[in-house]
Amino acid sequence: MRKFGASGNKGIDIAGKVGEPVKAAAAGKVVYAGSGLRSYGRMIIVRHSNNYLTAYAYNEKLFVKEGDSVKQGTMIADMGTAPGGSVALHFEVRKAGAAVDPVPLLGAGG
Numbered sequence: 001m002r003k004f005g006a007s008g009n010k011g012i013d014i015a016g017k018v019g020e021p022v023k024a025a026a027a028g029k030v031v032y033a034g035s036g037l038r039s040y041g042r043m044i045i046v047r048h049s050n051n052y053l054t055a056y057a058y059n060e061k062l063f064v065k066e067g068d069s070v071k072q073g074t075m076i077a078d079m080g081t082a083p084g085g086s087v088a089l090h091f092e093v094r095k096a097g098a099a100v101d102p103v104p105l106l107g108a109g110g
Contacts, residue, residue: 003103010099011055011092018060018087022077024070025054025091025106033065039083040090044076054102057090058082 004012024046031053032045040057044064047053060080070076082088093102 004099004101011090012102013082013088013090015086015088016079018078018080020079021075022056022059022079022089024072024074024076025093025102026052026072028054028070030064030066030068030070030076033062033068041080041083042077046070046076051096053092053094055090055092055094057092058088 003009026046026048028046028048030044031047032043035042037043040055042059042062043055043057044059044062045053045055056077058080059077061078062076063078064070064074064076079087079089082090091102093100093105
């Protein structure tokens with residue numbers, strides 16, 4: 001796992017296997033689902049009611065589209081391959097637009 005802040009990382013990279021389920025960290029609305037952001041691959045961004053956004057990048061396959069509402073734990077994508085060739089989920093949390101370390105927010109349940 002690549003940590004928050006390492007080499008300018010605005011999130012964390014979580015290792016896994018291609019096709020492993022990617023689940024929404026909290027309930028919210030999908031505000032972006034696509035591959036238009038350079039170096040993020042197929043990406044999903046979910047807006048949450050408390051001024052937070054979560055982003056999920058390097059996905060193999062997306063299961064939600066913009067405008068969809070998701071619940072915490074909803075499977076939103078399949079894990080894919082990062083630009084360097086390793087299998088990973090790039091996960092970011094933003095509060096009022098600023099990147100914050102997701103690890104303390106994930107809690108024991110991850």
